[in-house]
Amino acid sequence: MTAFLSITDLTVGYGATPVLRGITLDVSDADFTAIVGPSGCGKTTLLRTIAGLERATSGDMRLGTQMLTTHGIHLAPHKRNIGWVPQDASLFPHLNVAENIAFGLATSLRRVKKAARSNRVAELLELVSLTAFGLRMPHELSGGQAQRVALARALANRPQLVLLDEPFAGLDPILRSDLRSEVKAILARAQTAALLVTHDQTEALSLASHVALMHDGIIEQAGSPLDVYSSPATVWCAEFLGDANVLHATTVQGESDPNGLNGPHDSALSALGITPMTWMEGGTQPVPGELVSLMVRPESLSLVTGQGWRVTETSFAGHDGLVTLVADTKTPLAARSHTTVPVLQVLVAARQMPLIGANYDVKLTAPALGYAP
Numbered sequence: 001m002t003a004f005l006s007i008t009d010l011t012v013g014y015g016a017t018p019v020l021r022g023i024t025l026d027v028s029d030a031d032f033t034a035i036v037g038p039s040g041c042g043k044t045t046l047l048r049t050i051a052g053l054e055r056a057t058s059g060d061m062r063l064g065t066q067m068l069t070t071h072g073i074h075l076a077p078h079k080r081n082i083g084w085v086p087q088d089a090s091l092f093p094h095l096n097v098a099e100n101i102a103f104g105l106a107t108s109l110r111r112v113k114k115a116a117r118s119n120r121v122a123e124l125l126e127l128v129s130l131t132a133f134g135l136r137m138p139h140e141l142s143g144g145q146a147q148r149v150a151l152a153r154a155l156a157n158r159p160q161l162v163l164l165d166e167p168f169a170g171l172d173p174i175l176r177s178d179l180r181s182e183v184k185a186i187l188a189r190a191q192t193a194a195l196l197v198t199h200d201q202t203e204a205l206s207l208a209s210h211v212a213l214m215h216d217g218i219i220e221q222a223g224s225p226l227d228v229y230s231s232p233a234t235v236w237c238a239e240f241l242g243d244a245n246v247l248h249a250t251t252v253q254g255e256s257d258p259n260g261l262n263g264p265h266d267s268a269l270s271a272l273g274i275t276p277m278t279w280m281e282g283g284t285q286p287v288p289g290e291l292v293s294l295m296v297r298p299e300s301l302s303l304v305t306g307q308g309w310r311v312t313e314t315s316f317a318g319h320d321g322l323v324t325l326v327a328d329t330k331t332p333l334a335a336r337s338h339t340t341v342p343v344l345q346v347l348v349a350a351r352q353m354p355l356i357g358a359n360y361d362v363k364l365t366a367p368a369l370g371y372a373p
């Protein structure tokens with residue numbers, strides 16, 4: 001992949017306090033990238049730096065063929081062809097929808113003939129399915145409509161890249177989910193690469209083609225949603241992006257690969273007994289007897305007949321449920337119970353959830369992932 005937005009070893013701080021500590025990230029022009037991380041990790045600072053609103057202390061940043069930042073050179077924000085969608089739409093209250101969108105046009109285009117300007121605004125209104133709303137004032141719009149106007153304004157100048165800073169944060173869950181799909185479709189129609197900042201893991205996984213996990217000013221991992229979820233680079237990534245059981249374990253000599261190609265498999269002894277383990281850290285593999293952390297997703301555990309574990313809590317979510325189990329002196333374990341029934345049969349499914357106090361054994365259905373403790 002030739003990177004379209006290429007960020008290398010970017011460091012940014014406020015005063016003497018470093019906030020971004022060596023960010024390296026490549027985005028292709030076909031990507032919808034989500035930067036996801038906890039509050040305060042530096043997501044907005046990264047977007048602001050890409051937009052040119054903050055200056056980097058060091059590092060390089062290139063968009064297409066244009067250098068944005070390098071060796072103390074800082075391209076001014078208005079010279080970067082980048083659109084911005086803020087969290088709260090931030091429409092001008094005294095301008096109608098069409099005028100708000102027209103404001104996004106480059107000064108050069110604002111000066112051209114009125115007809116050309118109106119044509120572009122009409123195109124953008126159609127793109128965001130708001131053709132009939134051009135004369136409405138911002139206070140006459142729903143939250144979702146206001147965000148679509150903000151997106152149209154950001155796209156007015158045909159930017160190379162659109163930055164979206166938590167654009168769905170203030171919306172109710174149903175509207176949020178509808179708007180996510182609409183925004184994704186609009187950006188695909190406009191053929192514009194996008195970088196979305198969110199602290200919502202589900203949003204990042206469901207919306208983006210590329211996910212970058214940010215933690216304390218660095219990118220801990222970047223890759224496809226499937227990669228970062230199923231092969232987390234660190235225990236932090238595993239715990240941040242979904243439910244994770246992290247168990248103390250000791251490595252044991254694994255069985256030989258039946259094909260004789262890969263040598264012995266890694267195995268580890270934990271509260272789950274001896275299980276296969278895929279070692280996720282670089283460097284040397286642990287030798288038998290070493291302490292490791294073992295990560296298992298709840299959906300990699302299934303409940304089978306037995307007495308080893310007791311259910312202490314259940315949490316039903318319609319499509320499935322989360323079951324918490326304990327065994328004597330062992331760490332509590334979360335297992336996902338698959339009650340794959342249509343929504344209309346929710347009550348039936350609820351009755352299928354394991355009962356609190358019932359006993360089961362737990363079977364691992366995929367190798368556990370091993371990390372340094």
Ligand SMILES: Nc1ncnc2c1ncn2[C@@H]1O[C@H](COP(=O)(O)OP(=O)(O)OP(=O)(O)O)[C@@H](O)[C@H]1O
Nearest residue numbers: 014015019037038039040041042043044045046199
């Ligand atoms: N203008 C500023 N001056 C000084 N410190 C700042 C400034 N803006 C942000 N910070 C600090 O920089 C750190 C990163 O802030 P930033 O807003 O980038 O995080 P974030 O990941 O976007 O957080 P959130 O998800 O809560 O919006 C925080 O510790 C914040 O307090």
